[in-house]
Amino acid sequence: MSSRPFIKMHGLGNDFVVVDARTEPFALTDALAKAIADRREGVGCDQLLILEPPANGSADVFLRIRNHDGGEVGACGNGTRCVAALVMGELGREAITIETNAGLLRAKAAGPGLVTVDMGEARLGWQDIPLAEERDTLHLGIDNGPLADPVGVSMGNPHAVFFVEGVEKLPLAELGPALEHHPLFPERANIGAAEVIGEDKLRLRVWERGVGETRACGTGACAAAVAAARRGLTGRKVEVVLTGGPLTIEWLENGHVEMTGPVATSFHGVLNGEFLA
Template sequence: MPSRFTKMHGIGNDFAIVDWREDAPRVPNAARVAALADRHTGVGFDQLISIEPARDPSCAFYYGIWNADGSPSGQCGNGVRCVAAWLYRDGAIERDTDVRLESPSGPVTVRVLDEGTVVVDMGEPNFDPAAIPLDMPRHATHTVHLEGEDVSFGAVSMGNPHAVLFVDDIADPRVDRLGPVLTTHAVFPKGANVGFAQRVGPDRIRLRVHERGAGWTRACGTGACAAAAVAQSLGLAAPVVQVDLPGGTLTIEWHGPGHTLWMTGPAAFVFEGEV
């Protein structure tokens, strides 16, 4: 049977959105996802995202996430904005209204401001090593030996695991070398998304992210949230931060422990297709 999909992106982080609201819950074949994600012989995307009936009765819909290599993901900040925009265009949710959606990592609240801008309550950043998961004791920063040098990073869960390294210049060739190595380091039992952050000022960060299961992406919503949260935890950032990624800019607002983190950014439709 042919399957319809919608190609979307959030500041360059791109997705194939599939509507499974009328289907029984399913898990796609990993090899099939990887084949479709191929940018030369398939559709081409960073993640496949399904929209399904909610499992949690307090939520309007559920969305599933699979990386380009077919592995499942717990959360995707750019992806959830695209899900909200898709549901709004479909008439399933209304503008300027808080809607609770269910992700693989739990509920999130979204609000569509206009056709291309969505605000998401990403929950409270979790620095507990067991929640990330990270096989190291809890500290503000952690150090591992990589490629002949000691590398320090902050670690946090935004529904998926993140390491954040502050560097003088995100264009440093060292970044290209260290990203893939730390993504699969043994201290992260489930792998990690690795963000390289360049602090421009208390309210601005430049960021590149190497995502587990997808590699270098033009944008990573949860990565932007993680970078802002780690920066604030180290006293390097204000409560509201602009995070500049290769694909565009996200606004992150977090007022510290006990508060949820909010992300605001665009969601764009590219094309409809059938496979």
């Protein structure tokens, strides 16, 4: 296999390897995706993002997303912002449409280094998340130690949001894996631990399925904002403070969720043919 250029980008420390496969297909297996994401022997990233030609005529690019463990997922909020900034820069435009396995996402420039993405509609039905059985998604009825009574939300991927006190001291690495793999979640789940720290302000930590705890999770921030509004803990527009920094999330009256935050490019590189083989 010939060498392939890539771009290393991040949104609030949630980092990505971006490979452009729009003109030359990229033969990617789960094992190769995992190898690229490996932080010791590969480039290292939370997610690998592949740019492909869109199937939908109204989209500017198709975004394929691989998690750190090599598995494919439908949505990645911080990654979508990074790709939006990249493609808007290429096209010289202030707004684009990105096709994903979770649907069409519309993005626009929101100021220097900032991008807003409409992450689509927050889905709240138990089948949408999905759950293994019918449950009230406002009170899922599962727990692990101090994490109890989560809210279920789908943002194109499954989330369980727990509201806690003392989130900074929470042993999330000990509690997250069992909840990620709980039998209630047939596709596993992203586990969010959120604390209300001010008026319309949340502090959030996320154990991301297939990744572990990340410095930032865009869909997790969207899910936490929706969950907090559903519980009456905040209004529909909140600041979500992640370990890597803040995102502004608004749950619109039409059910869609808009996310605004920064993007950055770390470096450009090349995956050599020997590694890819």
